[in-house]
Amino acid sequence: MRSPYIIAMVTTASKEEAETIAQRLLEAKLIACANIIGPVQSRFRWSGKIDKAEEYLILLKSRKDLFEKLSETVKALHSYEVPEILAISVVDGSKAYLDWLADCLR
Helix, strand or coil, rough: CCEEEEEEEEEEEHHHHHHHHHHHHHHHHCCCCEEEEEEEEEEEEEEEEEEEEEEEEEEEEEEHHHHHHHHHHHHHCCCCCCEEEEEEECCCCHHHHHHHHHHCCC
16 A cells, blocks of 8 residues: 655745744644754756755655645745745655654644
8 A cells, every 4th residue: 555645845945934834834733743954055947047045945744635735835934936845755664653643644
C-alpha cells in the first residue's frame, strides 16, 4: 500500500515568515511537524534573468489529501508572488513515526 504521507517544501524570505507559516499550519493540524532550515543560498531564474537570494527552507510533514489546503494557507501568508510549494511522497517510514503523524493531523 502506498503511503498517504508527504513532505512539502516551502522557501521563504525570512526566518520570521517561515515560523509564521509553520505555526499557522500546526494550529490548523495541516502538518504534524516543520523543520526550518537556513539560511540557504538559492539560485533561480526569475523575470528572464538568473537571480539569487538568501532564504529559509521549511520541510513540512503532512498527508497528501491535506496538500491543497496546506498550499492555500501558505499562499495566503507568503510574501512571494510565486512561492515554492512542492510535495514529495513519503515511500515508507517507521511505524511509530507514521502513527504519530496520523495522530497529529486532522
